[in-house]
Amino acid sequence: MSDETTARGVPGPPVAVPVVLAVAAVLVSGCGGGGGTAGNGSVSPAAGGALPQATTYTTLKDLPADPSPSAALDGTVVHPAETAPVSAQPGAPAVAELPAAQLKGDTWVPVVESRPGWKRVLLPSRPNGVTGWIPDSGLKTARSGQAIKVDVGDRKLTLLNAGRPAGTWPVAVGAPKTPTPVGRTFLLASLAPAKPTFSPLILPVGAHSATLDTFGGGPGTVAFHGWPSTSVFGKAVTHGCVRVPADALKRLAKVPLGTPVVITA
Amino acid sequence: MRLQALTKCAAVAGALALPFAAVVPGAAATTGGAGSAVAISAGGPVAVPPTPAVTSDAQRPVRKSVVELPPNPIVEARLLNAAAWSGHARASVADLRLLKLGLRASLVTAKCENGNGVSHLVKATLNGRTLKADAAPNTAVTVNLTGVGAATVTLNRHVRDKDGNLTVTAIEVSATVAGQTQTISIASATCGKGAQPGEPGQPPSGPSDPSDPGAPSTPTTPPSAAPIPTPITGDLPVTG
16 A cells, blocks of 8 residues: 555645645645544555546546536535545546645535435536546535526626526626637636735636636636726637626625536537 | 456356345346446545446446455455446455454345346354345444444445436445444445336335435435635636
8 A cells, every 4th residue: 555645646736846845744744634643544545646636737538528518507516525536437446536625725516416425526627527426425515505607608797696696797708719618617716816916816617728728827727807907898808717897706706616607608 | 367267256156146136127128328336335534446346338248356355444355246237237245344343244246237126145244143135125234333433234225316227235334433434335236227117126215215324325414505715825827
């Protein structure tokens, strides 16, 4: 059996090296629970930690695509307490791992299908709409009563609460050459840049630009965020992100992670 | 080769054991979607990945076998078999030992055919008490784990999902120790309902069966509200 450090792996390749070391130090020193005593003798499902991590930085192969990318979800969201093995079918061998944290916050992903003992969830990796099955033991289950709809054609964002519109705003969407990808995704993280340039808050989602493999050194992740100039709202001018007015951002900041985001053409 | 010989031996054992517990077959052996089978899996503080696991909708069985379960703190087993094909699944485990629970069995099998399932135990004992070879679906036994908690052992567990797919698990253990839930599934087979209306042979149980107390996968309490996120100080170059 491999030792605990290698079995758990370190998420997120493009993190600066000192941060990686710090994360590794945290993992070794206490995240495993029980300070590495034999009491929690976890057998990692991914012996050796060789499986790819389901994060915004990775592309996952051999996993099924979202079966109904435009349908509404029931708002069930799950958080894996520990890294969860991800399979293409319930009971099939794991081909990836879903870490407990994404972008330094808790991982919350929406459930698209359930089978006894298993949950099929949307994943934050490329390709867009990639799903996987995770065992439902060790999952914290919760419910988000909200949903976010983006109509790319109308350039509007609607926040739904219990299925009813709670606010609609004009937004800036992807320009014709760098369109905002359509389909079902979810709110992945809530980030407050230490030195904000264009927005006090960045809300990445699980989807990526289909035309930009990387952008600004990042993996081409689509996000909701604000914009200094209000003239962009209602226009198709972005690199794929959805720029939203300040009051929309304030409302979106209170939406639970994992909440479904449905982007339609 | 030794491995193949052992595998054949187990397959023969399974074939011999299964007729004692005959399934009422579906009216038609037409396609029932993919079958899937897992010999052993466990979740919780000690996770054992599905070993072996197979899912297939082919017309002929796809089989996987493992001679011995890799060492872990909770379960020992040999000759683990899983087979699946369209509308069918079978799983079997030999020489099963869950020492902390006092559970032993020389052979455990589960079989699912077109939405009907059955499981079977050979020489199974729980703390010295002999377990019925063909327990009624969802027979639950509670075991006191001296000093650390309690476990529920469900024999011949039947769970049907909303699409009509049946999962029959020969032995399902759910134990809560120090606030954490450990589950162990022994010989689990899942198959689709197939295309037979009426379902005359359907077992008298389902996911809502009140006699199924240890079902960690079907919580009855509604989930709590998802937390409002606290922004994390950080940045990700996104697509502007």
